[in-house]
Every structure is written in structure tokens, then in C-alpha cells.
Amino acid sequence: MDIKKLIKSLLFIFVVLSLGVLIYKEYSPKSESNVTYVKATKVDTVAVSGESVPAPEDRPLKEPATKQKEKAPSPLTEVKAQNSKVIAYYFHGTFRCSTCRTIEQYSHDSIQMYFAKELGNGTLEFRPVNIEEPENKHFIQDYQLVTRSLVLSLMSDGKETKWKNLADVWKLVRDKDKFFQYVKDEVEKFLKET
Amino acid sequence: MELFFLASAVWLGILTSVSPCPLATNIAAVSFISRRITQRNTVFLSGILYTLGRSLTYIVLGILIVKTLVDVPILANFLQRYVNKILGIVMILVGMVLLDLLRIPLPIPSVSENVAKKLVEKGAIGSFPLGILFALAFCPVSAALFFGGLIPIAVKAKSGIWLPLIYGIGTGLPVLLFAFLVAAGTGYINNLYYRITRIEFYTKKATGIIFILVGVYYALAYIFELI
Numbered sequence: 001m002d003i004k005k006l007i008k009s010l011l012f013i014f015v016v017l018s019l020g021v022l023i024y025k026e027y028s029p030k031s032e033s034n035v036t037y038v039k040a041t042k043v044d045t046v047a048v049s050g051e052s053v054p055a056p057e058d059r060p061l062k063e064p065a066t067k068q069k070e071k072a073p074s075p076l077t078e079v080k081a082q083n084s085k086v087i088a089y090y091f092h093g094t095f096r097c098s099t100c101r102t103i104e105q106y107s108h109d110s111i112q113m114y115f116a117k118e119l120g121n122g123t124l125e126f127r128p129v130n131i132e133e134p135e136n137k138h139f140i141q142d143y144q145l146v147t148r149s150l151v152l153s154l155m156s157d158g159k160e161t162k163w164k165n166l167a168d169v170w171k172l173v174r175d176k177d178k179f180f181q182y183v184k185d186e187v188e189k190f191l192k193e194t
Numbered sequence: 195m196e197l198f199f200l201a202s203a204v205w206l207g208i209l210t211s212v213s214p215c216p217l218a219t220n221i222a223a224v225s226f227i228s229r230r231i232t233q234r235n236t237v238f239l240s241g242i243l244y245t246l247g248r249s250l251t252y253i254v255l256g257i258l259i260v261k262t263l264v265d266v267p268i269l270a271n272f273l274q275r276y277v278n279k280i281l282g283i284v285m286i287l288v289g290m291v292l293l294d295l296l297r298i299p300l301p302i303p304s305v306s307e308n309v310a311k312k313l314v315e316k317g318a319i320g321s322f323p324l325g326i327l328f329a330l331a332f333c334p335v336s337a338a339l340f341f342g343g344l345i346p347i348a349v350k351a352k353s354g355i356w357l358p359l360i361y362g363i364g365t366g367l368p369v370l371l372f373a374f375l376v377a378a379g380t381g382y383i384n385n386l387y388y389r390i391t392r393i394e395f396y397t398k399k400a401t402g403i404i405f406i407l408v409g410v411y412y413a414l415a416y417i418f419e420l421i
Contacts, residue, residue, distance in 0.1 A: 008295045011406065015286055018413045022279055025417075093274065093334070094419050097215040100334045132275065146270035146341035148334045170338040 084156040084194040086118075088187065090128045091139060091149050100148040103169050104128060107150050110180040115187060123194050124187065150183070152190045162193070199347055203357045206343045207364015215333035218408045220369055222285065222401075223328060227321055227373040229292075229401040232394055237377040240321040241370040247325020249362025252340070253355055259345055260354030270332065270341045277330045282412030284327065289405030292398060329362065336365075 088111055090104050111119070111126050118124035129136050131145060143151050143165055150169050154162040166186055172179040211220065227240040258264045290296035332340065340361070348357040415421040 004295065008290065011286055011290055011295070014410065014413070015283055018283055018417050022283075022417045095278070095415055097334050099214065131271070140267045140271055144267050146267055147274070147337035167338075167342055170335075170342065 084154065085122060086124045086187065086190045086194060087153045087155060088124065088126045089139070089143075089149075089151045089153060090126070091131050091143070091145055091151065092128065093148070094130060094132045097148075099173060103148060103150065103173055106173070106176065106179045107169070107183060110183040111187065113180070114184045115191075118191060124191065152186060154190050154193055156194075162190070164190075196351075199351045199353070199357060200360055202347055203344060203360040204364040206339050207361040208367060210336045210339045210361075211365045211368045213333075213335040213339070215335045216328070216331070218411055219281075219328045219331060222404055222408045223324065223369050224372050224376070225397075225401045225404045226324060227369065228376040229397045230318075230394065231377060231397050234377045236318050237373055239318040241366070241373045243318055244321040244325040245363055245366025245370055247322040247327075248329040248366050249325075249359045251326050251329035252344075252358035252362040252365075255340075256345070256348055256354040256358035258354075260348055260352065266341055266345065270337050273330060273332045274334070274337055277327075277332065278412060278416040281327065281331045282409045282414075282417060285405045285409030285412065287409075289402045289407075289409060292402030292405060325366065329365070 088107065090107050092100060092104065108126055108128075111124070115124050119126070129139060131137065131139050139145060143149070143163060145151075145165075147170075150166045152164050152166065153160055164186065166183065168182055169179065172182055210216070223244060227244055228237050230236045230240070255269070258269070259266055287296065344357060344361050348354060351357060411421070
């Protein structure tokens with residue numbers, strides 16, 4: 001009988017704690033003021049690229065590498081990067097499911113594998129973004145996102161001229177070769193226009 | 195062409211139900227439906243009601259999207275974000291009721307207690323709201339398949355009711371099938387009356403424990419964001 005009461009109390013404590021954390025997380029004054037600021041900032045600036053990689057466990061090696069390349073490029077690539085570039089966004093939420101991780105991994109790996117040169121000279125960039133962060137919420141409307149998605153965006157002179165949601169990643173995630181080929185073909189189409 | 199739409203809807207539904215991310219809720223659903231394991235009719239009725247509950251959710255969403263101009267991305271992200279957070283808490287409480295740790299306070303004790311008791315004893319009716327709730331808890335895969343796969347077809351076919359209904363049945367099929375197999379399997383030991391009554395005692399307890407565990411998992415994953 002006592003064990004029953006103990007379990008009951010423990011579960012109640014857990015429920016109340018959960019509710020508390022839930023409410024606290026919703027109403028905590030977390031960077032509300034940032035929303036307008038980042039919205040106004042051009043998405044392709046180097047400053048934002050650091051912020052938009054929110055999950056620290058994600059691939060700590062990759063981010064500093066891209067940052068470095070963007071910050072100290074040769075004059076030629078700098079000009080090119082400013083004119084036009086392709087950004088491959090991977091949009092995810094705070095909760096990460098296993099299929100979503102696979103999609104992110106495949107997207108990242110296929111881009112690394114086929115487009116090392118473009119990644120190096122700044123015409124292509126892979127950017128994971130958590131859309132549940134307040135400053136990234138605008139992406140939901142911008143790209144009409146209903147779930148975790150891989151979106152290619154073509155930027156010319158700081159403006160976005162074209163974007164495409166690669167929705168077939170969900171169909172192809174069980175076939176690695178086709179997935180890689182799909183990402184390769186789509187990215188190539190976008191790179192042709194830079 | 196119509197047949198093609200219908201087949202796609204069933205297939206998308208089945209894909210949704212077998213994808214790994216709603217696995218936890220599927221386990222809870224199977225255990226809930228088959229907890230009256232000796233009463234095969236109740237198990238089957240529960241399965242049907244659970245599936246219809248799922249379909250109802252998809253029909254309401256389908257009508258909202260096809261007939262009115264609801265903003266699909268906002269709706270999709272809202273459901274994925276908030277329903278999963280609340281789901282954990284609700285499941286822990288339901289699990290506590292199943293384990294008799296918690297009694298549902300009834301507003302009018304005299305009349306409704308009997309009615310409510312009968313419904314609970316029957317055990318089937320609870321499967322309907324369970325289906326509604328579990329269908330609302332979209333995860334990334336089911337959101338991709340429903341909002342990204344089914345809704346475009348439903349919009350094209352101008353069908354906000356039938357295709358979501360078929361899709362809902364598809365999402366319930368494996369759970370229904372599994373629960374039915376579980377119930378059918380117990381037929382082999384049906385002649386031992388005593389053993390069976392003990393089994394029911396344990397299946398109800400097991401269902402309660404599974405609900406609490408799944409609820410804790412959801413709370414840890416979506417509220418505390420630890421998993």
C-alpha cells in the first residue's frame with residue numbers, strides 16, 4: 001500500500017514538474033527582441049551563419065571550417081560569394097527523430113561528397129537550422145515548411161531569387177544511392193544559375 | 195484515377211503507422227485495445243473505434259485545409275510542437291487511472307457514475323478519444339506523409355473527407371491487426387478459466403505501466419528535451 005502511495009506521489013511530482021517546465025519554456029522571455037532583428041538581417045551574411053547552427057552536438061568540426069573559409073577567402077571567391085551563392089538549409093525541430101537524423105546526415109554527406117569545391121569557395125553552403133528557435137520561425141512561412149525539410153535557396157546580390165523544397169528526401173531516405181543522386185542533381189541545377 | 199487516389203491514401207496511412215517515430219504510441223494503443231484480452235469482441239470493437247478516432251482527426255484536419263484556407267505550415271508545426279508536449283502528461287494520468295492510482299472525479303455522481311462505469315467496464319469506448327489524441331500527435335515522419343503526401347492529393351481530388359478517412363483507416367490497420375492477433379492467440383488457453391482471469395488482471399496493469407512509461411518518454415523528449 002505504501003509503495004502504491006509512493007509511486008502515486010512520484011508520478012504526481014513528475015507531472016507537475018513537466019507542466020511547470022512546459023509553461024516556463026513557453027513563457028520565458030527568451031530573445032523575443034531578436035525576432036525582428038534577425039528578420040531584418042540579410043540571411044546570407046556571415047554573421048548569421050554562426051547563429052543559425054543551434055544544436056551543438058551536430059557536427060562541431062564542420063561549422064568552424066565553413067566560417068573560416070568565409071572569413072578569410074581569396075579576393076576572387078569573396079567577390080563570387082557576394083554575387084550569388086546557393087544555401088542548402090536543413091530545417092529541424094528541437095526533437096530529433098531517427099529518420100530525420102538520417103535525412104540530415106545523407107544531405108550533409110552527399111553535399112560534402114559531390115560539392116567539396118563549391119563548399120570551399122563559398123558558392124555553396126550547408127546550414128542546419130532549428131525552426132523552433134524564435135529567430136528562425138519566419139522560415140516556416142518563407143518556405144511553407146510542414147516538417148523537417150531540405151531546402152535549396154539561390155541568393156543573388158543578397159536577395160533570394162529562387163528556392164526549392166526537396167520534398168522527395170522523405171521518399172528516398174530508404175535508398176541511399178538514389179537519395180545522394182537526387183541531392184546531387186538538384187544542387188547542380190541550382191549551382192548552374194550562380 | 196479515383197482508385198489511384200484511394201490506393202495512395204491507404205498506402206500513405208500504412209507507411210505512417212509503420213514508421214518508427216509513432217512506435218511508442220502504437221505500442222500503447224495495442225496494449226490499450228487488447229487489455230480486455232479474453233473478450234475478443236471488445237478487443238475488435240476497440241480496434242475499430244480507435245481507427246475511427248484517428249480517421250476523425252484526419253477528416254477534421256482535411257476539411258479545415260481543403261475547404262477553408264487554413265495556413266498549413268502553421269497548423270502542422272503547431273500540432274507537432276504542442277500536442278506531443280501535452281501527450282506525455284495525459285498518458286501518465288491515463289496510466290495512473292488504469293493502475294487505480296487515480297480516480298476520475300465525476301461531476302454528477304448518482305447517475306453518471308453508473309453510466310461511466312459501464313462504459314469503462316466495457317472498455318471499448320475509451321479507444322475512440324485515444325485514436326483522436328494519438329492521431330493529433332504528429333511526428334516529423336507522419337507530418338511529412340500527411341501534410342506533404344496526403345493533403346496535396348486531397349486538395350487535387352477536392353476530397354477533404356474521403357481520402358483522410360481512408361488514410362486514417364490505413365494508419366490504424368497494423369494496430370488493429372496486431373490487437374486482433376493478440377486476442378486470437380489467447381484462444382489457445384481459453385479453456386483454462388482461472389488462468390484467463392489472472393491474465394486480464396495483468397494485462398490491465400501492463401497497459402497502465404506502458405502508458406506511464408510512454409508518457410514519461412514523451413515528457414522527457416518533448417518537454418525536458420533530454421532524449
